[in-house]
Amino acid sequence: MKNSLVQIRNLSFKYDENADYALKDVTFDIYEGEWLAIVGHNGSGKSTMAKLLNGLNFPKEGSITVDGLLLSEETVWDIRDKIGMVFQNPDNQFVGTTVQDDVAFGLENHGIEREEMIKRVHNALESVKMEQFLDQEPHHLSGGQKQRVAIAGVLALRPNIIVLDEATSMLDPRGREEVLETIRQLKASQEMTVISITHDLEEAAKADRMIVMNKGQLYREGSPEDIFQLDEELISLGLDIPFPVKMSKMLKGLNIPVSKHHLSEEELVEELWTSHLKM
Amino acid sequence: MMEKMIFGRYVPADSVIHRMDPRSKLIIVLLFVCVVFIANNAITYGALVVYTLLMLAMSKVPMRFVFGGLKLVFILIIFTFLMHIFLTREGPIIFELGWFKVYEEGLRQGIFISLRFFLLILITSILTLTTAPIAITDGLESLLGPLKKLKFPVHELALMMSIALRFIPTLMEETDKIMKAQSARGVEFSSGPVKDRVMAIIPLLIPLFVSSFKRAEELATAMEARGYRGGDGRTRYRKLVWSGIDTLMLLLLLALTILLIIFRT
Numbered sequence: 001m002k003n004s005l006v007q008i009r010n011l012s013f014k015y016d017e018n019a020d021y022a023l024k025d026v027t028f029d030i031y032e033g034e035w036l037a038i039v040g041h042n043g044s045g046k047s048t049m050a051k052l053l054n055g056l057n058f059p060k061e062g063s064i065t066v067d068g069l070l071l072s073e074e075t076v077w078d079i080r081d082k083i084g085m086v087f088q089n090p091d092n093q094f095v096g097t098t099v100q101d102d103v104a105f106g107l108e109n110h111g112i113e114r115e116e117m118i119k120r121v122h123n124a125l126e127s128v129k130m131e132q133f134l135d136q137e138p139h140h141l142s143g144g145q146k147q148r149v150a151i152a153g154v155l156a157l158r159p160n161i162i163v164l165d166e167a168t169s170m171l172d173p174r175g176r177e178e179v180l181e182t183i184r185q186l187k188a189s190q191e192m193t194v195i196s197i198t199h200d201l202e203e204a205a206k207a208d209r210m211i212v213m214n215k216g217q218l219y220r221e222g223s224p225e226d227i228f229q230l231d232e233e234l235i236s237l238g239l240d241i242p243f244p245v246k247m248s249k250m251l252k253g254l255n256i257p258v259s260k261h262h263l264s265e266e267e268l269v270e271e272l273w274t275s276h277l278k279m
Numbered sequence: 280m281m282e283k284m285i286f287g288r289y290v291p292a293d294s295v296i297h298r299m300d301p302r303s304k305l306i307i308v309l310l311f312v313c314v315v316f317i318a319n320n321a322i323t324y325g326a327l328v329v330y331t332l333l334m335l336a337m338s339k340v341p342m343r344f345v346f347g348g349l350k351l352v353f354i355l356i357i358f359t360f361l362m363h364i365f366l367t368r369e370g371p372i373i374f375e376l377g378w379f380k381v382y383e384e385g386l387r388q389g390i391f392i393s394l395r396f397f398l399l400i401l402i403t404s405i406l407t408l409t410t411a412p413i414a415i416t417d418g419l420e421s422l423l424g425p426l427k428k429l430k431f432p433v434h435e436l437a438l439m440m441s442i443a444l445r446f447i448p449t450l451m452e453e454t455d456k457i458m459k460a461q462s463a464r465g466v467e468f469s470s471g472p473v474k475d476r477v478m479a480i481i482p483l484l485i486p487l488f489v490s491s492f493k494r495a496e497e498l499a500t501a502m503e504a505r506g507y508r509g510g511d512g513r514t515r516y517r518k519l520v521w522s523g524i525d526t527l528m529l530l531l532l533l534a535l536t537i538l539l540i541i542f543r544t
Binding site for chain 1: 507
């Protein structure tokens with residue numbers, strides 16, 4: 001049985017008194033050790049959600065509880081220690097002049113002893129496979145590498161939860177795969193809870209659970225399999241469905257018996273090339 | 280190309296001077312600036328030249344880097360020299376051509392003042408050529424540390440400098456990109472009358488400013504998310520190490536100072 005780590009209750013938020021709600025009455029839980037994908041088109045409130053989670057903005061109504069702590073002005077720094085964030089633009093979150101300085105930045109902020117810092121910086125860079133770039137300057141790194149350094153910076157602080165706020169959206173396909181693979185390995189080895197906020201449904205398809213946001217409200221919650229059954233509805237929300245799901249559906253339409261809507265290309269190919277054996 | 284202009288200053292190498300603590304280098308340069316003014320005759324100036332050349336030799340920086348960056352300075356030095364030749368009218372005349380007279384004192388002053396100028400530039404060049412900009416920042420932060428008691432924002436200043444250094448290449452890249460994008464829309468950056476070329480900077484600067492503000496905001500958010508709450512209670516990852524070499528170098532400068540005081544007239 002999974003434990004609920006974050007409870008979000010009746011959350012509402014406006015950027016401006018006169019503006020529409022960016023988030024309206026959102027309630028859900030985040031469970032320990034899961035990979036949760038929050039998807040939605042631009043302006044659906046998914047990035048606002050991320051900013052509220054670690055107190056970069058405060059909710060107008062409703063509450064957020066992280067690991068037993070209710071988010072407020074007093075607890076915001078403790079909660080930030082529990083939630084590490086990786087942002088969209090790889091350049092605009094790189095603070096240090098070199099890779100190791102950047103990873104150490106968060107540690108310096110927390111007043112950690114130098115000996116301990118060196119150990120943690122090296123460990124964190126090792127777990128994102130960037131240890132050979134210690135003294136590299138940011139403008140000599142690719143976008144994917146910079147994002148991996150950002151992940152290392154978060155890991156060094158040992159949070160329980162890591163939030164990826166569109167962290168792969170500015171990367172090329174190779175960089176994106178690098179970053180996602182890094183996260184997958186970390187999640188497996190360190191029992192991290194991952195929340196990825198994204199509009200890339202291929203990325204979301206690999207999550208354990210998905211939340212679809214629309215116009216500031218929680219539209220649907222479920223496993224990726226369930227969510228992609230909604231195909232027409234998703235398209236009407238401005239989201240596209242991943243290619244393998246589309247393909248499975250079209251094959252079914254041609255009376256080619258595929259067992260279910262496959263989420264990954266590998267699964268689909270696997271079924272297709274072995275399908276003859278079953279007939 | 281533009282990156283070379285700023286970062287080309289630092290030449291990584293393995294030399295005694297490179298290994299020195301940035302603090303001791305900063306102190307030495309500061310003291311040297313004062314010491315130079317003690318010299319007032321051939322022997323004392325000779326000692327200064329020997330000292331500076333010794334430092335230059337120890338830094339192992341190739342000559343072309345040292346003098347490549349000094350072209351503009353040479354013009355200034357020659358100008359200073361000529362000013363003294365023309366304007367100082369003391370001592371016996373040593374050269375005369377019609378109305379143009381060169382006085383002995385003028386020649387002496389001209390040589391000494393330009394030499395002084397040259398030595399100052401050379402010693403500061405050795406500092407910037409052998410010390411990474413970030414190390415200079417660290418050194419300054421550490422040296423200015425005592426000013427914290429007077430509420431002088433030392434940490435903030437150092438952080439500002441290091442973030443500025445970190446973003447120079449990023450902004451250079453961006454400038455290049457905007458320049459290409461605007462060229463594609465018909466802006467001429469490199470031809471036409473000077474007035475047009477100056478005006479062409481506007482469509483370059485405005486997008487650059489807008490995006491810099493956006494960057495600054497995102498950077499601030501990212502810093503806050505990683506627990507940045509100002510300088511109090513922060514520890515340092517970079518560590519400055521004061522070694523025997525640093526003390527020795529300071530003593531060498533002290534010896535030079537004593538020598539100058541003895542031999543000055």
